Amino acid sequence: METMNHVCKLASKCKHAGEEGVCNALCSPFMLLHGEGNTGLWKATNVPAKYRNSFFDTLPIQTDNKPAYAFLKAYTGNLLENVQNGIGLFFYSIPNAQNRLGTGTGKTTSAVAVLHEYLLLRVIEDSKGGRPVEQNPALFYKASELQTLYNAQFRGTPDMQEKASLRYYKIKKLLMKAELVVLDDIGIRQKITDAFENELTEIIDARDSEVLMTIYTSNLPIEKLADTLGDRIASRIEGMTEQIAFTGKDHRKGGVLK
Numbered sequence: 001m002e003t004m005n006h007v008c009k010l011a012s013k014c015k016h017a018g019e020e021g022v023c024n025a026l027c028s029p030f031m032l033l034h035g036e037g038n039t040g041l042w043k044a045t046n047v048p049a050k051y052r053n054s055f056f057d058t059l060p061i062q063t064d065n066k067p068a069y070a071f072l073k074a075y076t077g078n079l080l081e082n083v084q085n086g087i088g089l090f091f092y093s094i095p096n097a098q099n100r101l102g103t104g105t106g107k108t109t110s111a112v113a114v115l116h117e118y119l120l121l122r123v124i125e126d127s128k129g130g131r132p133v134e135q136n137p138a139l140f141y142k143a144s145e146l147q148t149l150y151n152a153q154f155r156g157t158p159d160m161q162e163k164a165s166l167r168y169y170k171i172k173k174l175l176m177k178a179e180l181v182v183l184d185d186i187g188i189r190q191k192i193t194d195a196f197e198n199e200l201t202e203i204i205d206a207r208d209s210e211v212l213m214t215i216y217t218s219n220l221p222i223e224k225l226a227d228t229l230g231d232r233i234a235s236r237i238e239g240m241t242e243q244i245a246f247t248g249k250d251h252r253k254g255g256v257l258k
Helices: 026-034 066-076 079-082 107-127 143-152 158-177 194-210 224-230 229-240
Strands: 089-092 138-142 180-182 214-216 239-248
Touching: 026 107, 066 079, 066 107, 079 107, 079 214, 089 107, 107 138, 107 143, 107 180, 107 214, 138 143, 138 158, 143 158, 143 180, 143 194, 194 224, 194 229, 214 229, 224 229, 229 239
Parallel strands: 089 214, 089 239, 138 180, 180 214
Antiparallel strands: none
16 A cells, blocks of 8 residues: 655644655554645644645744744744643734835745644644544634635625525634634725624624634734734733744745745
8 A cells, every 4th residue: 555654734743744654544643634635634733735745844934033943942842732722823924115014024934834743743732642633623714715715695695695694604703713723914994884893792702702813914913903803802912922023025025935
């Protein structure tokens, strides 16, 4: 049977990687992570394809963002405990003359790297008889896509609205329950409606109340979030996260990171 070390994301952490008769598609951790036909937890994270290879060891932020890199090194060094304790993170941009919007500095890449490292640790923990993985532990969602999905409930034909509503509330439930969530590019749109502010507040409150870890990324600092998300959400995010600044040039223009 073919060994799976060439596709398994656990390979670098597994002493049996590449071993005949052990490293194959029947391996329990492999099945949990990758499933049959790419249906496992790895795909269920909803991480975009461009970030699927983001891990801490390959983070390209050391030059422009040494303090952020040092913090993440320490944080991921005790990742399981930090996530269990609900220690959230808020990655934001500091614009400069060369990058006036603060885009492409590595916020999303870093957030996904933390998500991936945590997911691998949880699969390993499960395989060793520790806490069982009973649902997808980690989920990525862009804040703008969540708002678009929410708005879709009120547009189009009744059938389209019903399908959008079912999809939205499924995602909302996952966002309220996952052990680790990345909410990407939060606060980038103009002032949100009162209705969607209530929805977002409910999600954030649920995660805060259950001590669930959340990573937020934004081009705005905390003090500017209230302009688009309202005071309630900005205050809650500030209270449940460590704030990490990112600066430097826009590497996204060169296709390196975001």
